[in-house]
Amino acid sequence: MEEFSSLMRVVHLYKAQSTQRSARSLLFPLGHHGPMRTTALAELVHTDTSTTSRQVAELVADGLAERTGDPADRRASLVGLTAAGRAAIAAMRAERADQFAVALADWSPQEISAFAGDVRRFHQALAAAVLTPCAAPPAPAASEATTPQPRSQSTQES
Secondary structure, eight states, X not given: OHHHHHHHHHHHHHHHHSSSOGGGGGHHHHXXXXXXXXXXXXXXXXXOHHHHHHHHHHHHHTTSEEEEEETTEEEEEEEEEOHHHHHHHHHHHHHHHHHHHXXXXXXXXXXXXXXXXXXXXXXXXXXXXXXXXXXXXXXXXXXXXXXXXXXXXXXHHO
């Protein structure tokens, strides 16, 4: 847990030092999933619609995204990437690849491959744990709830 927490602090620092504004992170899901409504994008990235709407407006103003009419509902619009948005994704990926290359410069290809597999496995396990509601612990029996029970030696040591 300590290593994971430390890694998350570095990731947050990395994001804070990045030249990319938070709105630019929306380019990746738009590039992967294609044009969508702002509400769907907000749901996809787990933010509220008003925040996503402001970020989309920034992307549109920067020429990285554009709004088009939703053919399924003329009252709504879809947000999609422009050519400049696709170029921005390529530039951000190149920047990340360069940073990763520096970080992994003294790792062997086998070490990188093993690490990638371990990260993938951890990511899948963590996602499953987070997305699956934890079962509540069983309620203590009436006698256990009112009478403190002595802890065993092995329990005290753990």
